[in-house]
Amino acid sequence: MGIKNSKMKKIISVIAIVVSCTSFTTFQNNVYVCKGPYSKVFHKSDHCRGLSHCSTEIYSISIKEAEQMGRRPCRIDY
Numbered sequence: 263m264g265i266k267n268s269k270m271k272k273i274i275s276v277i278a279i280v281v282s283c284t285s286f287t288t289f290q291n292n293v294y295v296c297k298g299p300y301s302k303v304f305h306k307s308d309h310c311r312g313l314s315h316c317s318t319e320i321y322s323i324s325i326k327e328a329e330q331m332g333r334r335p336c337r338i339d340y
């Protein structure tokens with residue numbers, strides 16, 4: 263019985279690690295950009311100060327897309 267319980271605990275902790283890694287990856291891969299003419303960066307958060315002056319909608323895109331657009335990480339939130 264004792265062996266079974268410790269095995270179960272191990273499985274649960276593995277699942278927890280996988281879930282937290284997955285959400286971390288999703289968070290890392292999504293960035294926010296403004297599509298205004300002076301926007302050259304991407305932001306980690308859509309509440310960033312750098313986005314408060316945005317004249318267009320704020321778009322959530324992947325970090326790869328942002329890099330393809332020639333965007334650099336925002337200095338405020340990176």
Ligand SMILES: [Zn+2]
Binds near residue numbers: 305307310312
């Ligand atoms: Zn920012």
